[in-house]
Amino acid sequence: MHINPRSSWYPYRFVLPVLAIEILFVGVPLIIGVYYSLHKADYFQLTEFVGLQNYWTVINSPVVRESLAATAIFSIFSLVITFGVGLALALYLERDTRLHVFTRAVVLVPYTIAMLVGSLLLKWIFTKDAGIMYLVLGPLGVPDISVLSDPTSAMAALVYNAVWRDSAFAMILLMAGLKGINGQLYAAARVDGASAWYRFRRITLPLLRVPILITLIRLLIHFVNVLTFALILTGGGPNNATQTMGLAMYRMGFVDFRLGPANALAFLVLLFNLVLIFILLRLFRQKRVAG
Amino acid sequence: MSAPWKRRARLRQWVNVAVVVVICIVALFPIFWGLSTSLKPASDILEYPPKLIPTAPTLEHYRQLFSTGILKYIVNSTIVSTFTVVLCVVLAALAGYALARFEFRGKAIVLFLIVAVMSIPLPSLMVPTFTFLALLGLNNTLLGLILLYTAYQLPLAVWVLYGYFQTIPTEFENAAMIDGYSRLQALRRVVLPLSRPGLIAAGLFTLTFAWNDFVVAVVMNSSDDARTLPVAIYNYLGFFGREWGPLTAAAMVSIVPVILVFIIFQKYFLSGMTGGGVKG
Amino acid sequence: MRKSLVRLVSRTLLAVLATALPLSAFAQTVVTMWTFLDPAKTSGREVALKAMIDSFEKANPGIKVKVEPQVFSELTPKFLAANNTGAAPDIVWVNTDSMGALIKSGAAADLNELFLKSWSKEQDADFFVRAGWDASLAHGKRYAVPLFFATTSLFYRKDQFKEAGIDPASIKTWDQLVEAATKLTKDNDKDGRIDIWGFGTPLSTERVGGTTAFTSMLIAGGKVWDNCKPNYASDVGVRSVQLHVDMINKYHVMPKEVIANNVDDIVDQFVAGRYAIATMPFARYSTVQTQAKWGADNLGVLPWPAWSADKVGPQQVQGWWAAVWAKSKHPKEAGQFLEWMINPDAVRAWAITGGQVPTRMSVWKEPAMRAPKYDYMKAVVDGWAANGFMVPTECNTARFDADWNQAVQRVIVGGKTAKEAMQEAEKSFLSRQ
Numbered sequence A: 001m002h003i004n005p006r007s008s009w010y011p012y013r014f015v016l017p018v019l020a021i022e023i024l025f026v027g028v029p030l031i032i033g034v035y036y037s038l039h040k041a042d043y044f045q046l047t048e049f050v051g052l053q054n055y056w057t058v059i060n061s062p063v064v065r066e067s068l069a070a071t072a073i074f075s076i077f078s079l080v081i082t083f084g085v086g087l088a089l090a091l092y093l094e095r096d097t098r099l100h101v102f103t104r105a106v107v108l109v110p111y112t113i114a115m116l117v118g119s120l121l122l123k124w125i126f127t128k129d130a131g132i133m134y135l136v137l138g139p140l141g142v143p144d145i146s147v148l149s150d151p152t153s154a155m156a157a158l159v160y161n162a163v164w165r166d167s168a169f170a171m172i173l174l175m176a177g178l179k180g181i182n183g184q185l186y187a188a189a190r191v192d193g194a195s196a197w198y199r200f201r202r203i204t205l206p207l208l209r210v211p212i213l214i215t216l217i218r219l220l221i222h223f224v225n226v227l228t229f230a231l232i233l234t235g236g237g238p239n240n241a242t243q244t245m246g247l248a249m250y251r252m253g254f255v256d257f258r259l260g261p262a263n264a265l266a267f268l269v270l271l272f273n274l275v276l277i278f279i280l281l282r283l284f285r286q287k288r289v290a291g
Numbered sequence B: 001m002s003a004p005w006k007r008r009a010r011l012r013q014w015v016n017v018a019v020v021v022v023i024c025i026v027a028l029f030p031i032f033w034g035l036s037t038s039l040k041p042a043s044d045i046l047e048y049p050p051k052l053i054p055t056a057p058t059l060e061h062y063r064q065l066f067s068t069g070i071l072k073y074i075v076n077s078t079i080v081s082t083f084t085v086v087l088c089v090v091l092a093a094l095a096g097y098a099l100a101r102f103e104f105r106g107k108a109i110v111l112f113l114i115v116a117v118m119s120i121p122l123p124s125l126m127v128p129t130f131t132f133l134a135l136l137g138l139n140n141t142l143l144g145l146i147l148l149y150t151a152y153q154l155p156l157a158v159w160v161l162y163g164y165f166q167t168i169p170t171e172f173e174n175a176a177m178i179d180g181y182s183r184l185q186a187l188r189r190v191v192l193p194l195s196r197p198g199l200i201a202a203g204l205f206t207l208t209f210a211w212n213d214f215v216v217a218v219v220m221n222s223s224d225d226a227r228t229l230p231v232a233i234y235n236y237l238g239f240f241g242r243e244w245g246p247l248t249a250a251a252m253v254s255i256v257p258v259i260l261v262f263i264i265f266q267k268y269f270l271s272g273m274t275g276g277g278v279k280g
Numbered sequence C: 001m002r003k004s005l006v007r008l009v010s011r012t013l014l015a016v017l018a019t020a021l022p023l024s025a026f027a028q029t030v031v032t033m034w035t036f037l038d039p040a041k042t043s044g045r046e047v048a049l050k051a052m053i054d055s056f057e058k059a060n061p062g063i064k065v066k067v068e069p070q071v072f073s074e075l076t077p078k079f080l081a082a083n084n085t086g087a088a089p090d091i092v093w094v095n096t097d098s099m100g101a102l103i104k105s106g107a108a109a110d111l112n113e114l115f116l117k118s119w120s121k122e123q124d125a126d127f128f129v130r131a132g133w134d135a136s137l138a139h140g141k142r143y144a145v146p147l148f149f150a151t152t153s154l155f156y157r158k159d160q161f162k163e164a165g166i167d168p169a170s171i172k173t174w175d176q177l178v179e180a181a182t183k184l185t186k187d188n189d190k191d192g193r194i195d196i197w198g199f200g201t202p203l204s205t206e207r208v209g210g211t212t213a214f215t216s217m218l219i220a221g222g223k224v225w226d227n228c229k230p231n232y233a234s235d236v237g238v239r240s241v242q243l244h245v246d247m248i249n250k251y252h253v254m255p256k257e258v259i260a261n262n263v264d265d266i267v268d269q270f271v272a273g274r275y276a277i278a279t280m281p282f283a284r285y286s287t288v289q290t291q292a293k294w295g296a297d298n299l300g301v302l303p304w305p306a307w308s309a310d311k312v313g314p315q316q317v318q319g320w321w322a323a324v325w326a327k328s329k330h331p332k333e334a335g336q337f338l339e340w341m342i343n344p345d346a347v348r349a350w351a352i353t354g355g356q357v358p359t360r361m362s363v364w365k366e367p368a369m370r371a372p373k374y375d376y377m378k379a380v381v382d383g384w385a386a387n388g389f390m391v392p393t394e395c396n397t398a399r400f401d402a403d404w405n406q407a408v409q410r411v412i413v414g415g416k417t418a419k420e421a422m423q424e425a426e427k428s429f430l431s432r433q
Helices: A010-037 A053-060 A062-092 A098-112 A115-126 A132-140 A151-179 A183-191 A196-207 A209-225 A228-234 A245-255 A259-290 B002-038 B060-067 B070-101 B107-118 B122-136 B142-166 B171-178 B183-194 B196-212 B215-220 B229-234 B244-268 C002-024 C044-059 C072-085 C096-105 C121-125 C130-136 C158-164 C174-184 C213-219 C235-249 C256-260 C263-271 C282-291 C331-341 C344-352 C372-387 C400-412 C418-431
Strands: C029-035 C063-069 C091-095 C145-150 C152-157 C197-200 C275-281 C299-302 C318-324
Touching: A010 A259, A010 B070, A010 B107, A010 B122, A010 B142, A053 A062, A053 A259, A062 A151, A062 A209, A062 A245, A098 A151, A098 B002, A098 B196, A098 B244, A115 A132, A115 A151, A115 A228, A115 B002, A115 B229, A115 B244, A151 A209, A151 A228, A151 B002, A151 B142, A151 B196, A183 A196, A196 A209, A209 A245, A209 A259, A209 B107, A209 B142, A228 A245, A245 A259, A245 B122, A259 B107, A259 B122, B002 B244, B060 B070, B060 B244, B070 B107, B070 B142, B070 B183, B070 B196, B070 B229, B070 B244, B107 B142, B122 B142, B122 B215, B122 C072, B142 B196, B142 B215, B171 B183, B183 B196, B196 B229, B196 B244, B215 B229, B215 C072, B229 B244, C029 C072, C029 C331, C044 C063, C044 C331, C044 C344, C063 C331, C072 C091, C072 C096, C091 C096, C091 C331, C096 C130, C096 C318, C130 C145, C130 C318, C145 C331, C152 C158, C152 C282, C158 C174, C158 C275, C158 C299, C174 C197, C174 C235, C174 C275, C197 C263, C213 C235, C213 C400, C235 C256, C235 C400, C235 C418, C256 C400, C263 C275, C263 C282, C275 C282, C282 C299, C299 C372, C318 C331, C400 C418
Parallel strands: C029 C063, C029 C091, C197 C275
Antiparallel strands: C091 C318, C145 C318, C152 C275, C152 C299
């Protein structure tokens, strides 16, 4: 992949528009946000400079610590299950038969509906006193439980919401990767007598390394940062069991109007995300060395 | 001896259908419930015990949507989404290509920046971005949204295309360049057609975000002329109550275009290298 | 050199364009207003607003009012953000929870200067809900005027009461309420699942809106807040938490699921016939009537019970106020429209067309308001006049009621005692000041 360009500036021309837009529309606001986090900024008014005090407040806050636990549980479960379901769907629906194409569109619908509406509808379905879940699952012998009033089942419902919606994302990304694999490789392997599992492990997985990495990282960041699911489906409850960091941050800034700590928390979440990504990248690099 | 083989094949067919049915039910039940609700008259929506199928279906909520001007918001959302997807995919293709093909100083930094931008929680950027957009005079404009959405989705798009371009052997574009094409032309005529699944994926993710975003749109734009569809939907969670009828009707309306786009572009979402050997 | 020249030229061009456009409209002053109502829509309140705007523009030909409807929950954050960038509207609507933020941010103009100083004492006293009228008062300045008030009420099912043989007038204390609720909780088809619960109130920490059950209980014991220092872990506070917990765990008149329900959910369930008594915003009265299948005539409003029979249950004052932006370019005209929106004609329109309880006593006393269809408002009017209570606007009261709901959740799900939970709620409140 080493192609010497005509001039050493040549590659930068390709990348410059992207960099310009990112610096302008993300970089500048980020710096402004960090600036806010170093001040007392209640009611969106910058007042006194307080240095790292907001960061200290946030780190010491029991609410934030609780939200860290909730975020960890939510993210890990959602990541594993969403990825698993997405990969299964990608493998299952890869061939371009009419049935498969139809099913891909079906799986995509939860992803294309606005998160707000999807969570609202799911909440309605999960509400015991509305009786919809019981109407459908009762005849199958499922007991009439109140999913949202118990911390464990509420978290399960939250994960379900995430998986229901974002499996399509994983499926599309992984399927695009699958479609980039040359069919000849499989044909040759089959001629050599390789089993389906062998073909999967030795051809598919290695060639899917990059899409898998992108999927995992993107999903992880998404689950750590997302606020809509928790806001709408569970409201962060019961007992803060599902108040993720994204939700805590939103409430701190937009409801309590404490912009200083909210931005401090946001910056910490950003750092946290970067650490997670670093870990994931490390894991993948090791695999390559071993494989 | 052919009978058991035929039976197994038919059994596999039935299993396939059964699996698809289960997938459909799990994926679509909430949507179905939303659709059903949108077709019920207001007084039936909350009845208990609930009914899955409306007994007196009505289009009154859809009529209400269109008589209160939802068309304008659909148009706005369409404009914003289309421009965002085009801008984002074009820029991402350029950047992704450079990252896949060239070694240059700062490449690691660019890759890091991309990942870092994806990691920033969006709500935390809203107030500073609002201030910044006001400085640029882009508050309350569709252009402002287009630029912001592009900025938020470029990292993922770049990364997806970067990953995808890496899987395409360089022989094709090298052959084209030897034949006299410039690199950009080679990119356009040779590499891109081979990258359709990646392009579709990147485009689809960008489209879904731009079409459905509420958080950014509600903060940046305040006037009715610049309002997008998701904000209009959210408005049905009003101060005086939650109107399930128009809310679900609006949601149903908003799903249709994206699914249609995906179905239309499905034929490009095929294996890039099926059926042919490697050329040359 | 060339770059700075280009910049200079483009900036000049932009400046010329920016000034040219308003210059062309100098004949008319445009006053922008942010509200959650949309004059183009058809609900009563919106029709009333449109009529108000039309009549104002007719009476003031040089002024035009431009309404930009916003999502109600984003009104205040957006206004505060816009206050910094210089792009805020001339008039903004704020609700109870945001009044404190509005005052503390300094983004609102002093209405005394704009028009209130020329009002007579009678005009001032006509606004009989004093707590609401004075809500925007701080340091001698008045920052907003009330457009309409809201409160949380106890809605009940007259038919269910009749069937259980309960006389609504007999419910004066919380104990009596619980007793009635026990009789009203029924499993009609004997399938082990309760069909109708005696009592319902939203205990989620999101979109709380309707939980003044607590305020009612706390106020009975004295000051809830003392100079922005919360006094929740008092005897009454602890008793209030315990009452909610007991209604779920001990008396079984309320389903545990209410801890996941917000105000919209409770309203939905009440409309669906799942509650015999429920707390909800008073403003939902007509919506419930139209949507309920159990008959509009069966909807009633109970006055709030108290802890002891000799006291009157207090009634919270909530609502929507309108303020003028402190940095508005047209403060005088904005003030004029504000005054227009609260003059007796307007208040009458809010009441009769818009279905709101009138803010002026003079309008309430008019014969038109004696029609039977306004009878349901009487309980609320009397309640406000007798014992109206509003949260302190000099403190940051964001999510104060979510803290109380959180306390109940802590006890039911988190295994804490009511006192511990309320102490934690106090800490939450303090952390926002």
